[in-house]
Amino acid sequence: xxxxxxxxxxxxxxxxxxxxxxxxxxxxxxxxxxxxxxxxxxxxxxxxxxxxxxxxxxxxxxxxxxxxxxxxxxxxxxxxxxxxxxxxxxxxxxxxxxxxxxxxxxxxxxxxxxxxxxxxxxxxxxx
Numbered sequence: 001x002x003x004x005x006x007x008x009x010x011x012x013x014x015x016x017x018x019x020x021x022x023x024x025x026x027x028x029x030x031x032x033x034x035x036x037x038x039x040x041x042x043x044x045x046x047x048x049x050x051x052x053x054x055x056x057x058x059x060x061x062x063x064x065x066x067x068x069x070x071x072x073x074x075x076x077x078x079x080x081x082x083x084x085x086x087x088x089x090x091x092x093x094x095x096x097x098x099x100x101x102x103x104x105x106x107x108x109x110x111x112x113x114x115x116x117x118x119x120x121x122x123x124x125x126x127x
Contacts, residue, residue: 036116036117036118036119036120036121037094037095037117037119038089038090038093038095038096038097038103038106038112038117038118038119039105039112039117039118039119039122040089040105040106040110040112041055041056041062041089041108041110041111041112042105043118043122044111044118044122047125051111052111055110055111061108061109061110061113062108062109062110063108064086064087064088064108064109065087065088065107065108067083067087068080068083068084068087071083084097086109087108087109088106088107088108088109089106089107089108089109089110089112089113090106090112090113090117091106093117095117095119
């Protein structure tokens with residue numbers, strides 16, 4: 001009986017290893033497969049007005065770039081770039097924050113920091 005139970009467990013583990021779907025995160029996708037782009041939190045406002053207002057009113061993330069701006073004069077450009085991953089949206093990712101001139105709409109840590117790039121959702125409404 002004990003051997004039968006052992007083989008059932010081992011067999012189940014082996015089968016589950018072959019049935020795990022391939023991860024679909026951006027880490028495993030090529031840039032060509034990366035359909036969605038970052039659009040900024042303002043794009044969420046039209047369909048999610050209450051959530052947007054709560055976010056900009058109560059979430060410190062919605063003004064996170066101010067922390068960088070307050071310290072800029074004391075930091076080197078390299079030190080400033082080290083702040084971007086936590087204080088902006090999508091820094092280092094395809095279509096994410098680059099700098100204030102090119103991507104000002106992504107300068108704060110917005111909705112897409114947690115929810116991922118939103119262009120496809122904005123376009124289709126599909127969660």
